Amino acid sequence: METDFRLESSLWVGNKRYRALLTGWHFQWTEVDKKNRDKKTISVPVSEVVGVDEGQVEILPQKSTEDTDKDFTVFYVKRSSSGGLHGLLWRLGRIQFSCPSRVLRDQWTQHLRTALKTHSPVRPHRLLVFINPFGGKKKGRQIYHSLVAPLFELAGISSHVIVTERANHARDHLLKKDLTGFDGVVCVGGDGMFSEILHGLIGRTQQEAGLCENDPSVTLQPCPLHIGIIPAGSTDCVCYATVGVIDPVTSALHIIIGDSQPLDVCSVHHTAALVRYSVSLLGYGFYGDVLAESEKHRWMGPLRYDYAGTMVYLSNRSYAGIVQYLPADPLLSSPRDKTRCLSGCSVCSKSTGRLFPHPSDSGSLYSSHFSQFSNDSEEGEWVSVEGRFRCVSLTCMSSSCPKSPLGLSPSAHLADGTGDLILVWDTHPLGFLKFLYRHTSTQDQFDLPFVEVHRVKAVRFSLPAGKEEEAFEETGGLDEEERRHVETISRNGSQQQLTERSMGQEIANEQKSATPFLCGLCCSKAPAASVWNCDGEILPFTNIISRIHGQLVRLYARGIEDGATMHSCSEENCERA
């Protein structure tokens, strides 16, 4: 196979001579001096060649081609350090070669294109793009049209663009409209937009498979369409945790070359109904309170999270609860093993075989039921703990973000079919402050006597009997709308997908106004119950059951590339920013 694509010749860039070599998997060019000695080599994996065009081609500010007979231009992925602890920025590299003859030029372009088709077969050809015009700084449209669309055009990707007109527009489209011919769905926005796409695609896939999402023991069908995230929100945590940087060009290049990163998803249920899906944080206590408090101060913009965090910390709350969890196999990995889930993670790769025992399952992504939960004998023993907690958090990924570069659980994996359950028992305020502060540094936040972390497959949370009634009295229990909501989901399953964001917010607002929630430091009586923060949405229920679905979706990403690889590739297609 290798030799089929082998091509070697002298090529010129300006007046410098290069020896260019295509071996199938790699394209490299080495500058040769007048004495025929090799100078610097640049080597690019064929999978990272973005496109090849005849002539002298520019793409910015818009595509222009000077069609000369003996020239061709190669576009490729070029890395540069983001300067921080985290991943690498990707940029579009461009090199324009001249050949001694047109025949040789055509040979090069043909060979490169054939190598691309053979060694990069999973690149997208047609994408459905949703732009949230109001996300983040309201620059979604501009980001897409100026930075992303020209790259898609260069790579020969056709895209159908929908600018959303309301919340849940993208989700409803994915649930109801014809998606034939699309290879993937791209969202231009923040975590809220990603969540819409996630819910739409998972719901659609289960509808088509005839599966009921309400039952937590049902093994859900992995989604066949990939998701691409072009970050343009005020919180872009999923992008940060799966790419390592928040940068539209880097994300666009990952989409173009068809990178594929599986991602675990946690389903959250209340009684017999699905409430939501989560990929990053499902948090009760502190994180729920911060979200509820911050929603009251949306006018502050992103500053509201710092303000709410401070207020909630000062209110010094803890909550009674019963947490039950189903431990994952401790022999496979541990949340305290100091490993990091980086690009090419071996724990995640091995999990693919465990989660999809029949090779065809993972290949087609249309596996039939794979038993990791429903089979009682394999399920294992549930563990139960009861007490007062500052916070209870479940995360399917490290949940790293610019403010917490290692995240809530630094050794969590993106795609091993498990989540990390973090229990922070009631403690004195300074202890809790230490726990919070350690998230911003490299210190181990789990190395504290009041903190536990467990790698789990499922979690149940309930209020202790007496507290349930207290909380019920405080909130007035389920209101009419909540009851209708649960009934609708139970009846219609995936047809009527999930909590409407707007409705969820209304419920949360009602709940907030009904609860003497955080009336600041003056509030003398602490409420009996907190709320759940599910990837930035408040859940309308306290008693929940959640389950991790291994590798349920795939993103156009490859996990975080280690900045240290900059050293090994400094001779190749890398540069320091």
Ligand SMILES: Nc1ncnc2c1ncn2[C@@H]1O[C@H](COP(=O)(O)OP(=O)(O)OP(=O)(O)O)[C@@H](O)[C@H]1O
């Ligand atoms: N056209 C629209 N009008 C109003 N809301 C929309 C529209 N399109 C999408 N949304 C909703 O806006 C929410 C926030 O969007 P997004 O995540 O893109 O931006 P963000 O600035 O990061 O948001 P936030 O800070 O509120 O989480 C999403 O949950 C989505 O459902």
